[in-house]
Amino acid sequence: MVYIGLDLGGTKISGALFSESCTILLQETLLLEGREGKAVAGLIFTLCDKLIELGSIKADDEKSIGICVPGIAYSKTGNVWAPNIPGWENFPLREELKKRFPHSLVSIESDRTCSILGETNQGVSRGYKNVVFVAVGTGIGAGILIDGRILHGASDIFGAIGWMALQPPYSNDYDQCGCFETYASGTGIALQAKNLLKTFPQYKGQLSQFPFDQLTAHDVFDALKSKDPVATQVINKAIEMWGMASANLVSLFNPEMVVFGGGIFGPAAVLVDRIYMEAQKWAQPIAIKQCKFAASELPNLAGLYGAGAISILNSQNNLTDH
Amino acid sequence: MVYIGLDLGGTKISGALFSESCTILLQETLLLEGREGKAVAGLIFTLCDKLIELGSIKADDEKSIGICVPGIAYSKTGNVWAPNIPGWENFPLREELKKRFPHSLVSIESDRTCSILGETNQGVSRGYKNVVFVAVGTGIGAGILIDGRILHGASDIFGAIGWMALQPPYSNDYDQCGCFETYASGTGIALQAKNLLKTFPQYKGQLSQFPFDQLTAHDVFDALKSKDPVATQVINKAIEMWGMASANLVSLFNPEMVVFGGGIFGPAAVLVDRIYMEAQKWAQPIAIKQCKFAASELPNLAGLYGAGAISILNSQNNLTDH
Numbered sequence: 075m076v077y078i079g080l081d082l083g084g085t086k087i088s089g090a091l092f093s094e095s096c097t098i099l100l101q102e103t104l105l106l107e108g109r110e111g112k113a114v115a116g117l118i119f120t121l122c123d124k125l126i127e128l129g130s131i132k133a134d135d136e137k138s139i140g141i142c143v144p145g146i147a148y149s150k151t152g153n154v155w156a157p158n159i160p161g162w163e164n165f166p167l168r169e170e171l172k173k174r175f176p177h178s179l180v181s182i183e184s185d186r187t188c189s190i191l192g193e194t195n196q197g198v199s200r201g202y203k204n205v206v207f208v209a210v211g212t213g214i215g216a217g218i219l220i221d222g223r224i225l226h227g228a229s230d231i232f233g234a235i236g237w238m239a240l241q242p243p244y245s246n247d248y249d250q251c252g253c254f255e256t257y258a259s260g261t262g263i264a265l266q267a268k269n270l271l272k273t274f275p276q277y278k279g280q281l282s283q284f285p286f287d288q289l290t291a292h293d294v295f296d297a298l299k300s301k302d303p304v305a306t307q308v309i310n311k312a313i314e315m316w317g318m319a320s321a322n323l324v325s326l327f328n329p330e331m332v333v334f335g336g337g338i339f340g341p342a343a344v345l346v347d348r349i350y351m352e353a354q355k356w357a358q359p360i361a362i363k364q365c366k367f368a369a370s371e372l373p374n375l376a377g378l379y380g381a382g383a384i385s386i387l388n389s390q391n392n393l394t395d396h
Numbered sequence: 397m398v399y400i401g402l403d404l405g406g407t408k409i410s411g412a413l414f415s416e417s418c419t420i421l422l423q424e425t426l427l428l429e430g431r432e433g434k435a436v437a438g439l440i441f442t443l444c445d446k447l448i449e450l451g452s453i454k455a456d457d458e459k460s461i462g463i464c465v466p467g468i469a470y471s472k473t474g475n476v477w478a479p480n481i482p483g484w485e486n487f488p489l490r491e492e493l494k495k496r497f498p499h500s501l502v503s504i505e506s507d508r509t510c511s512i513l514g515e516t517n518q519g520v521s522r523g524y525k526n527v528v529f530v531a532v533g534t535g536i537g538a539g540i541l542i543d544g545r546i547l548h549g550a551s552d553i554f555g556a557i558g559w560m561a562l563q564p565p566y567s568n569d570y571d572q573c574g575c576f577e578t579y580a581s582g583t584g585i586a587l588q589a590k591n592l593l594k595t596f597p598q599y600k601g602q603l604s605q606f607p608f609d610q611l612t613a614h615d616v617f618d619a620l621k622s623k624d625p626v627a628t629q630v631i632n633k634a635i636e637m638w639g640m641a642s643a644n645l646v647s648l649f650n651p652e653m654v655v656f657g658g659g660i661f662g663p664a665a666v667l668v669d670r671i672y673m674e675a676q677k678w679a680q681p682i683a684i685k686q687c688k689f690a691a692s693e694l695p696n697l698a699g700l701y702g703a704g705a706i707s708i709l710n711s712q713n714n715l716t717d718h
Contacts, residue, residue: 204550216648220547227542227650228526231683237647239640239678241564252647253678318561322644325559325574326538328549356561356575361553 075389076135078125079382080118081142081188084158087114089121091129092382096195100128101378111161115170122175137178139171140385142188142377148230152182181388185209186233187224188380189370190217193333195383198371204329207370208235208320211336213251214259220327240318258315260338263291266308277304295341313345317352324365325358335370343369397711398457400447401704402440403464403510406480409436411443413451414704418517422450423700433483437492444497459500461493462707464510464699470552474504503710507531508555509546510702511692512539515655517705520693526651529692530557530642533658535573536581542649562640580637582660585613588630599626617663635667639674646687647680657692665691 077092083106090101104121106114122139131137145156152168159165171180183191190199190207199205207217216233218225225232236259237252247256256262268289271277280297281289281304297305320332334346350367357365370376399414405428412423426443428436444461453459467478474490481487493502505513512521512529521527529539538555540547547554558581559574569578578584590611593599602619603611603626619627642654656668672689679687692698 218648220549221545223543223545225542225547225649227683228652228686229650229682231650231680231686232648234647234650234680234683237643237678237680239562239643242562242636242640244674244677248678252680314564318564321559321561325556326540326554326648327547328551328553328556330550352566355566356559356570358553358556358559358574360551361549361556364550364553 076126076129076131076137077382077385077389078122078137078139079142079378079380079385080121080139081185081378081381082114082118082156082159083144083377087117087121088378089125090378090382091125091131092386094386096379096382096386098378098382100125102128106159110159111165112170114159114162115165115167118171119174134177137175138181138385138389139175139178140181140183140188140381140383140388141167141171142185142381143167143182144185146230147182147184147187149226152180154182179385179389181384183224183380183384184215184217184230185377186215186217188217188384189335189376190219190333190380191224191383191387192372192376192379192381193335193370194219196372196379197333197376198368199331199333202330204327205331205333206320206323206327206329207333207335208316208323209336210259210316210334210338210342212260214255214336216323218327220329235319235323238319238322240315254315254319258312258319260291263294263308263312263338264289266311267294267304270304270307274304279304281305291338292341309345312342313348314352316342316345316349318356320349320367321353321356321362324353324361325356328358328361329365331366331368333368333370335373335376339369340373398448398451398453398459399704399707399711400444400459400461401464401700401702401707402443402461403507403700403703404436404440404466404478404481405699406466409439409443410700411447412700412704413447413453414708416708418701418704418708420700420704422447424450428481432481433487434492436481436484437487437489440493441496456499459497460503460707460711461497461500462503462505462510462703462705462710463489463493464507464703465489465504466507468552469504469506469509471548474502476504501707501711503706505546505702505706506537506539506552507699508537508539510539510706511657511698512541512655512702513546513705513709514694514698514701514703515657515692516541518694518701519655519698520690521653521655524652526649527653527655528642528645528649528651529655529657530638530645531658532581532638532656532660532664534582536577536658538645540649542651557641557645560641560644562637576637576641580634580641582613585616585630585634585660586611588633589616589626592626592630596626601626603627613660614663631667634664635670635674638664638667638671640678642671642689643675643678643684646675646683647678650680650683651687653688653690655690655692657695657698661691662695
């Protein structure tokens with residue numbers, strides 16, 4: 075069996091041939107360069123062909139292809155919703171791949187699911203069977219591995235923790251993205267900083283140097299280094315929310331580890347100990363003692379390793395894609 | 397295969413023989429009458445013997461025994477922690493049953509897990525594969541069925557949602573039982589009513605008729621019927637908390653149904669629509685549209701049906717207890 079893992083991002087697609095123990099044998103990357111709809115599938119075919127050629131793989135060798143997608147992978151249909159790729163509102167990715175590579179197994183999972191598989195195969199949570207991956211970027215989502223299995227739910231909208239209810243009463247601020255994201259996603263951190271600046275006209279600190287509308291979470295983290303009061307207040311609130319949310323994941327799932335990743339961890343990776351201290355107050359006391367918190371060890375490769383891991387896992391489980 | 401389901405409570409044990417389609421063929425109940433430790437296991441043997449005799453089952457017929465226990469069933473050891481049964485801090489129930497019935501399969505699950513299996517086999521969530529059971533009694537816990545499987549976690553402390561963090565900042569009131577329980581368990585509802593009465597000396601309503609220390613959640617529900625202001629305020633807060641907590645379960649698990657059970661639902665069953673309305677504000681919008689909320693249809697039998705269901709399920713999956 076030949077194992078191919080592909081990680082589709084908003085601007086590029088990385089691919090690799092994997093050994094049965096999930097190490098990378100060879101790796102290639104192609105740029106999307108504005109491609110949309112079917113042309114993105116075409117680029118996936120090109121990358122597969124290139125890997126097959128470089129790996130001197132025969133046309134009739136059995137292949138298991140795992141793909142990490144930036145959005146939702148619908149497990150029943152094999153279709154994909156990827157908000158950053160035009161024309162991928164409900165793209166029939168599995169069908170397209172099965173047409174092009176008819177004798178192959180095709181497995182498609184969301185980026186947060188692949189991240190947890192990547193970390194559990196080659197990263198910080200290696201060897202654990204119960205792990206939650208908290209992905210904090212523009213939004214917040216979770217990948218969840220319990221009893222060694224990936225969870226999907228009724229319609230693959232699983233782990234939508236950005237909507238976690240943490241701060242009553244309900245506010246209309248939560249309408250767009252949910253309560254947790256409003257305080258603690260990249261977008262939320264920038265929003266809270268802007269809201270605070272509006273009520274703080276005498277402020278002349280670092281964050282007033284940016285054009286107000288362009289203020290980002292990364293500017294807030296930069297300002298935090300010099301103990302800027304606005305940045306400190308916003309990040310303290312985010313730590314409370316990350317702590318409460320991960321406490322809830324610990325009480326619910328009784329995992330061995332919570333892994334924090336995504337663009338914000340990154341700069342927030344140094345805060346993981348403070349998040350654990352906050353979570354320790356709230357969580358089921360035995361479950362939190364049994365659980366470690368850690369930042370991702372594979373910030374750029376977790377998705378690709380996860381894609382490799384599902385290609386191996388599904389082939390071993392003898393799962394077909396029908 | 398002979399299927400035996402047993403539901404161990406704090407005061408009695410119910411048992412039944414089940415058909416392969418999980419209907420009850422015959423049923424018996426014995427009272428614990430203060431038994432402790434090994435004597436409770438002895439009563440379980442007596443009940444099994446009685447069912448075997450009544451069912452005219454031969455000694456060498458293969459048996460699959462499922463047991464619902466009021467506490468935590470440790471899946472690796474087969475031991476049980478049951479706080480209301482003296483001597484069952486870590487009782488080796490599976491080992492004892494295997495000694496007494498050596499040729500049988502033995503499956504032990506917590507009451508919240510059995511409740512969800514019971515409801516999904518014979519109750520309100522019949523046929524669904526993704527269901528969360530919210531058990532609200534003295535405390536609060538959840539049984540979780542996802543992708544048709546029961547979840548356990550690293551050490552079977554799964555679904556400890558009584559500890560859900562919902563109301564920051566952290567208060568020492570939450571130390572003992574967690575934030576969600578402090579507002580919305582049976583104990584929590586009584587506590588909130590007492591706290592409110594302390595700040596409300598001019599109150600002369602229905603709740604002032606009870607000896608203060610003996611006030612229970614059921615008294616609060618009784619007072620709610622006559623629109624008592626203290627009861628109304630306490631239950632409104634509990635509805636907000638039940639709504640937020642179940643919204644979090646919906647966003648996380650993307651279930652087809654959330655089932656409310658335990659002693660409080662019961663009197664709170666009429667509030668399920670209001671809980672759904674609160675949850676609708678907070679939850680991931682697509683996931684909440686796909687999810688129904690309902691009260692248990694088997695308030696007294698869910699555990700027993702669930703015990704029957706695991707005896708059948710584990711026998712069909714050809715799972716052994718080793």
